[in-house]
Amino acid sequence: MFVSFRRSWVEDFVTQVTGVGALAEPLRRALYRYVVAQPGSVSRDQAAAGTGLPRHTAKFHLDRLVADGLLDVEFRRPSGRRGPGAGRPMKFYRRADRQFAVSLPERRYDLAGHVLAVAIEDAERDGVPVRDAVQRAATAAGRRLAADHAARTLDELAGLLADHGYGPRTGEGRLELANCPFHELAREHAALVCGLNLHLLTGLVDALGAEATRVELDPGPNRCCVTLTAAAHPTGAIGWDLQG
Numbered sequence: 001m002f003v004s005f006r007r008s009w010v011e012d013f014v015t016q017v018t019g020v021g022a023l024a025e026p027l028r029r030a031l032y033r034y035v036v037a038q039p040g041s042v043s044r045d046q047a048a049a050g051t052g053l054p055r056h057t058a059k060f061h062l063d064r065l066v067a068d069g070l071l072d073v074e075f076r077r078p079s080g081r082r083g084p085g086a087g088r089p090m091k092f093y094r095r096a097d098r099q100f101a102v103s104l105p106e107r108r109y110d111l112a113g114h115v116l117a118v119a120i121e122d123a124e125r126d127g128v129p130v131r132d133a134v135q136r137a138a139t140a141a142g143r144r145l146a147a148d149h150a151a152r153t154l155d156e157l158a159g160l161l162a163d164h165g166y167g168p169r170t171g172e173g174r175l176e177l178a179n180c181p182f183h184e185l186a187r188e189h190a191a192l193v194c195g196l197n198l199h200l201l202t203g204l205v206d207a208l209g210a211e212a213t214r215v216e217l218d219p220g221p222n223r224c225c226v227t228l229t230a231a232a233h234p235t236g237a238i239g240w241d242l243q244g
Helices: 007-024 026-037 044-051 055-067 109-126 130-145 154-163 183-188 190-208
Strands: 071-076 090-095 168-171 174-177 213-217 226-230
Touching: 007 026, 026 044, 026 055, 026 090, 044 055, 044 090, 055 071, 055 090, 109 130, 109 183, 109 190, 130 190, 154 168, 154 174, 154 190, 154 226, 183 190, 190 213, 190 226
Parallel strands: none
Antiparallel strands: 071 090, 168 174, 174 226, 213 226
16 A cells, blocks of 8 residues: 655645644734734734734744744835935735645645536536536546646556545555545535546546546545546446436
8 A cells, every 4th residue: 555645745734734833822823813904014013012912022923923924024114204214124014825724634625616616607608517517627627737747657646646635545556545625515415526526537637648547436435436446457446326
């Protein structure tokens, strides 16, 4: 059994955990909440006054929030003054544009939401059944996930799928996915989401040119409903009614 986690995924996971973990410290959390609640960027003095903290304490925690990627800084002269005597530019803090989210096991509801939104728009525009539009949008999304990647073997595919939260497990010519990134949706809308997964992964495998890999619906306990199998290996796939 083999699980491959790419360095990019691991580094991003560490960054996400570090950013969210920074808010476990009460003073840091209070400063963050104060800064993001303001209509514009704030100075250290404003943040200290707004949270009732000493200036040196506010400075330390604000700079830690910047280091952890939760706040951004900008420099400008106080009160908009310019020219000689205006003083040195001061540091001002504002919420960073980056989003932080940690989910264990990993979930990708943003990806599912994108596929479903595109499918609804396509169904309305083209007059096709929503389920057909979902399959088409999922295939296109899978092809985009494969962009700029080269993965032809099951082990290489496992590395790519690990990046997208599937928790792959390989062995004996078969790749099982221990995690469904759309788990909560699949619990209540199994036929729709399993079809989305099937076409997403089919689009990904096709775009990679991994012709020797079958992508099949093969539901099993405690794993994703899709499996990938080397074409030369016997399949244990189970029939599945996508119409629900």
